[in-house]
Structures are given as structure tokens and as C-alpha cells.
Amino acid sequence: MLFDVIIIGGGPAGLTAGIYTSRARLKSLLIERAFPGGQVMTTEWIENYPGFDEGISGVELSQKMERQAKKFGLEIIQGSVARLSLYDKIKKIELDEGQIYESKTLIVATGANPMHLKVEGEDRYRGRGVSYCATCDGAFFKDKKIAVIGGGNSALQEAIFLTKFAEMVYIVHRRGEFRATKILQERAFANPHIKVIWNSVAEKIEGEDTVNTLFLRNVKTKESTRLEVQGVFIYVGYNPNTEFLKGLVYLNEENYIVTDEKMSASLPGVFAAGDARVKFLKQIATAVGDGAMAAMAAEKYIEENF
Secondary structure (H helix, E strand, O other): OEEEEEEEOOOHHHHHHHHHHHHOOOOEEEEEOOOOOHHHHHOOOEOOOOOOOOOEOHHHHHHHHHHHHHHOOOEEEEOOEEEEEOOOOOEEEEEOOOOEEEEEEEEEOOOEEEOOOOOEOOOOOEOOOEEOOHHHHHHHHOOOEEEEEOOOHHHHHHHHHHOOOOOEEEEEOOOOOOOOOHHHHHHHHHOOOEEEEOOEEEEEEEEOOOEEEEEEEEOOOOOEEEEEOOEEEEOOOEEEOOHHHOOOOOEOOOOOEOOOOOOEOOOOOEEEOHHHEOOOOOOHHHHHHHHHHHHHHHHHHHHHHO
16 A cells, blocks of 8 residues: 555654644554654653643643544554665555555654663653653752753753752762863853762662652762752763664764755655754654644655656
């Protein structure tokens, strides 16, 4: 069966692309390896997405997007991509179980996953004190003490942002100096609500219903210490879900898909949307915008080439 559009990835970018292509009466298929919603499904409460003045749970927002897409005719299946053939005019997508689907265009919306510390308690308290997004969750920590783990631009930017809410923000860095730009360092050092803990790594996160303790180890002295915090924000990098695209489309040095302003990747008929592509801000709102743009660009491509 030949589709007009196949979308890989069912987060906000992929679902939005599916809404737009289906409304345009393009025969559209979305392939998601887990459940529609992506990382949004793991976010307990969202307050910064327009249209929900009281906030909305990540699960509910994902379900609303999925229902809306299906209402317009988007077909959604579960599966993982094994192989792609993208150089011909008709794209071929083969799944792990052997099914092969063909399409005139492809939209990649596979997202990126925050790198984990892989320490005890991290998975258990994810969404209950452990977070990877200050913009999403910072407001929940008003007048609390929190730790930010990392030493790059993201860690310092988010630590500074979190001081709008928190009583104290501890930046925990495994080295004796930051990798972040000098201006961010200056701002962090000048902020009275930030305290830096140098040469230290997280060993364990503990709590009851939510986080209350972070255990640290000094990498030089080997001394272990206990830090009482109500939140742990982790910024040690992201891994884009683009492994299956290596050698097919142009990726940057961090394996993010390079696109133009119309979300076009380096091969004709291939588009990318959301956190899998090179972009400044990873948020639900920007993913939705990417998905809409990729869908319209795919529609235009089909009009001009088929």
C-alpha cells in the first residue's frame, strides 16, 4: 500500500504532522515504537503549553493529540524501524517484524532522549523530583532546594532559570571548572541563590513519595556527602533518536538531523520535525510548530513531484 506521508515518531511533532497531513486528505501513516505522546507521556503536569490555563497532565495532552489525529484519518501503528530506503522517489520503510511500507514522503519525528546519570533512584523518582526540563517543571519547586547536575550551557542556563522559583540551587559538577560560556558562568557566580559543588558526582537519589536526598561523591577526595534537596535536574546531554538514519541523511556532529527552515532534510521528500533535528529550543510548543511546517512542506513536495 502506497502512502502519501509516513511519519516516524508519535510525540507532539509527529502527531501534529499527522493532524495536518490527514486534514489535507493525504493518506498518512504514523509509526510509533511505544505509545503516542513520546516524552510528554512521562511529564506529570504541563503548565506552559498554550490553551490550558489550569495546566494539563502529559498523558491527557498526548491522548487528546492522538484522538484529534485519528479523527482526521491518521493511521497509527506500533513498530520499530529496521531499515530505510530513501534514495528513490518512493521511500520504503521496513519494520523489525518485516512489514514494508511505501510512501511518497517521510517525516522523521523520533525525538531525543535526555542522557541519564544511571544512578540508583533516578528512574524511580522521575517525575517525582527528578526532572530533565526546568522550563517544564521549575514552577513546582517554589521555595525548595534543588540540585542541577552538569556543567555545560544547558546546566547553567537552567540553574539560573530555576532561581526564579527555588530557595537555593546547587550546581553539581564533576570537574573544577565549567564548560559553559563565560557570560553564563559570570551570571551563575553572581547569583546569590546558586551554590556550586565542584569535583562531585551523584551516587544515589533517595526520598519517600518524592525526592528528599541526593548523595554525592567527591572525585578527588572520594568523600561521600549528603545533600538535602527536593528536586534533581539532570543536564548531562541529549541523545537524538537518529541511529537508523546514519549514512542516509546529513546529521551534525551530535547526530541531530540538519534541516532548512521548511524542515527539509538532505534528501528530497524527507523531512524532520521536533527534537530529532538541529534546533535551539526543545519544547512541546516548538515540536508542534515543526510538525505543522513539515506537514505543509510534504504536501507541497507531493503537489510538485507527483
